[in-house]
Amino acid sequence: MIIEAELLSKTYRVADKQPGMAGTLRHFVRRRHRDVPAVSGVSFAIAPGEMVGFLGPNGAGKTTTLKMLTGLIHPTAGTVRVVGHDPKRRQAAFLHQITLVMGQKQQLIWDLPPLDSFRVNAAVYGLTPPEARRRISELADMLELGEELTRPVRKLSLGQRMKAELLAALLHRPAVLFLDEPTLGLDVNAQARVRDFLADYNRRTGATVLLTSHYMGDITALCERVLLIHQGRLFYDGRLEGLSERLAPYRLVRLELTVPQPAAAFTGHGEVESLQGNQVCLRVPAAQLTGSVAQLLERFAVVDLEVSDPPIEQIIGGLFERGRVDDSPA
Amino acid sequence: MHRYLRTLARFWSASLAAEMEYPANFVLELLAEVGNLAGSLFVLSLLYGPGQSLGGWSWNAALVVLGFYTLLEGLTSTLFQPNLSTIVTHVQNGTLDFVLLKPIDSQFWLSVRTFSPWGLPGMAMGVGLILVAALRAGAVLGPGTVAAAAVLLLASAAILYSLWFVIAATSIWFVKVWNATEVLRSTLVAGRYPVSVYPAGLRAFFTFVLPVAFLTTVPAEAVLGRASGSWMAASVVVAAACLVISRAIWRYALRFYTSASS
Structure with a gap:
């Protein structure tokens, strides 16, 4: 290795300073510090x-x-x-x-x-x-x-x-x-x-x-x-x-239907990501993927079907935006 | 050692090339230097009437001190000041990281990285003034005198360097150190005149606290052939101590360096 x-x-030891003039003066006379962990274990x-x-x-x-x-x-x-x-x-x-x-x-x-x-x-x-x-x-x-x-x-x-x-x-x-x-x-x-x-x-x-x-x-x-x-x-x-896999254990299922369907029609098959005319994109938990796809093909008249991983940019971008991770650390 | 010399040659040729990018600077700096010297001569001429002496120094002997001061001023403009300002910039911008990751002594890099030719005319004027004033004061410039003066000049340069470098090193804690450099510069102006013209209290301060006496008065006395062995020895010892202290403070400061957050 x-x-x-x-x-x-x-x-890190960082200065703890209150805003405003009073805070500045207090900070100048007597600095208060706080220990901030930047990296842990x-x-x-x-x-x-x-x-x-x-x-x-x-x-x-x-x-x-x-x-x-x-x-x-x-x-x-x-x-x-x-x-x-x-x-x-x-x-x-x-x-x-x-x-x-x-x-x-x-x-x-x-x-x-x-x-x-x-x-x-x-x-x-x-x-x-x-x-x-x-x-x-x-x-x-x-x-x-x-x-x-x-x-x-x-x-x-x-x-x-x-x-x-x-x-x-x-x-x-x-x-x-x-x-x-x-x-x-x-x-x-x-x-x-x-x-x-x-x-x-x-x-x-x-x-x-x-x-x-x-x-x-x-x-x-x-x-x-x-x-x-x-x-x-x-x-x-x-x-x-x-x-x-770890951050987003789901797949995107894109369907092209012969007849447009309302969003409500897909309840139970996954979360609707987007719906445009007869094009629909569903977010399906990875574990239920095969079952869901089979059901979708059975219930709707499907012209085309495509399964893909969510783009990594989107996953990590979302993570950074939220500023927190729901999962427990590794 | 060879590598350090080669590096130094690269540093200085690069600095010269960079300065040459701004030719107008040359004329301005030269004018400033001439103006400075003229001002100092004027003040000295006010202090010394014809045939008078001050603190045991004749007009010509005092001019030798002024010569050493001018020489050190030139050295400051050539090396100490430009490098010090670069150190402060490195700390403020966090680019000190690049220096610390080079397999070369960081104090060496930071002390001689830049070289500004604009102090050279001042240094030449200083040397000229020392020679002319010393001869007019009746000094005999034998090889022994010249050697002693050279050693003491090196010692005073080492002392002055250490003072500048220590101030630069404190920028690691304080980031902005311009006020400190101003205080140092204006205190060092005291070195224009023989230390004996000052009252006893100030004289002690300029000898033991801020060693201004060793910067100009002691080498001037050597040129005039009247330096005592003990003062010369003290000068060398003080210079060595200053160098050691500057190095110790730099190493201590580096331990606190956590670099500007990006």
Whole structure:
């Protein structure tokens, strides 16, 4: 296992401040603090070469966990090992093997072309200039970066900048990539290109990738396995398909009828998702699927019938919107 | 070591290239530097009438102190100030994460990451002023004197660096530290004049609390060939202590760093 977390917990001490002038004054004179658990007892293990999606609503503890895995934050309790090291000691041998890319923060020098930032990084990681040149051109090919490399970063589009950030972060050939919202704010095309690159990079180098994203598209395209964290607890660890099973144990049954029917006609067969003329879509509990389908075919004149899984975006989107999970944690 | 030198070369060439993006800045900074020096000379000329001396320092000897002050001011504009402001920005934006994940000493990175050439004219003016004033004061600049002055200059640069770096390190707790830098800068202005011109209480403060005396007065005395061995030794010891303390405070501050939440 290249990443191992065991009963990882982090509690933050935050200032407790009442609104308004009086509250501000009171806060200035005497600060009151509150302990807020950000991550509680999270355990998981990731094998080399895996691409794992890290899901959860805002404030669920994703970034905190990522920072504990990279050694930027010291855990309050629990243990972490990444490529055989304790991250919080931030030893050089460990830092040479990991990288962190943050969609909303950049390490490239704003006023200079990306190439200058790459050279700084190459020197820091002790690469010889010919070796650095070779790696830059290899990654630039994969990322389809050309003349952008000699244009000041401030004049690049967001998508070009993100690709350059990735190049800067991968120059030292890390074995583990921590990506925090790497496609944030990118348009659909740029998102797809970053995704393709990550998949390609993983295939070619066998690097392990742990990725957080708000875009389900990133996760479904890249990650077979997901970790769902919710209110600081690990809620689900497994295959992406299994997650829909877990959170939404139902199927969508689409029917095309010869004669339109009122919604009331489907009582007992499932919940009506949509009804338009002779098209109807029902939500049927997975356990009753075969029985329900048989009954529907028997009772109505059906032209066409289609059974599908509810889209994962919808399931997780709904979960994030509600901000709570009805099920008990795993 | 080799890797650190190569990295330093990359840092500084990148910084120079970035500064060259804004050429108008060069002229403005140069003008500001000349104006600064002229102001200091004017104030000193008010204090010293012809043939007068203040606190045992003649006009030309006092100019040597001003020369060291100008040199250190230039060094501050070239290295300390730009790097300090970068540290504060890193803390505010949470980009310190990138620095901490590099396999290189974070204090090294943060202390020399940027290099602003605009302090260089000030440094040159400082050196010029030291030489001219010292010769006019009748100093004999033999190899021993020059070596002693160089060592003491390094010591004073180390002391000044440590003060700046410690303030920058506190940004991990306070995030905004501009007020502190203003206080430091205006206190260091005291180093324009020989420490003996101040009343006894202030003199003690500038020697033992905020070591301004070691910044300019002690190296100036060395150039003028009248520094005592014990003061020179003390200067080196204070410099070493300041460096050690700055490093300890940085390591302590990092333990509190939890990075700006995103």
